[in-house]
Amino acid sequence: MSLKEQITDDMKAAMRAKETVKLGTIRLLTAAMKQKEVDERVELDDGMVLAIIEKMLKQRKDSITQFEAGGRQDLADIEKAELAVLSVYMPAAMSDEEVQAAVAAAVAETGAAGPQDMRKVIDVLKAKLAGRADMGKVSGLVKAALSK
Known part of the structure; x- marks a missing residue:
């Protein structure tokens, strides 16, 4: 079962x-997926769906962070609940050792x-580590490895 089908079943x-x-969070996710399909005229694969979920998690x-800084804990709690729902669809994160080996x-x-x-x-790494590692951190590791 593809990730897209799993999301529909969960909805x-x-x-x-x-x-x-x-339900509300999954509807937001499916709306983002449909928007991407319409805009780019493509059928989403699991990698594209993961990219959308990653973007939503970052948002x-x-x-x-912003709500807590502004003293709006009620809004921060809503975002945390959505974060928990979206996190379920992400693959298991890689350990630091696995990322360094990759x-x-x-x-x-190369x-x-x-x-x-x-x-x-x-x-090369973007394809292998999509959704499993923080690409900002990976970028720093690559930079360090190439500057030796």
């Missing part, structure tokens, strides 16, 4: 169970010799 289950927070984290393998695979080859390494 139906949330409707039957009358879970309003989960929720930013919102939580970076080393990608550097060897034959990267210096910082000018960073784009090649990142392109």
Whole structure:
């Protein structure tokens, strides 16, 4: 079952169970997925769906930070509930050792010799680590590996 089908099934289950927070969050996600399909005239695969979920997770984290700084704990709690629902669809995160091993393998695979080859390494890693590692952190590790 694809991720898109799983999300649709979860939406139906949330409707039957009358879970309003989960249902609302999944509806937001399906709306974002449909918008992407219409805009780009493509059928979404799991990687594209994960990218949408990642973007939504980042938005929720930013919102939580802003709401807590502004003293709006009620709104932060709503965002945290949505964050929990969206997090279910993300694959298990990789450990730091696994990420470093993947970076080393990608550097060897691409034959990267210096910082000018960073784009090649990142392109290889983006496909392998999508949704499983923070790409900002990965970028820093690649930069460190290529500047040696």
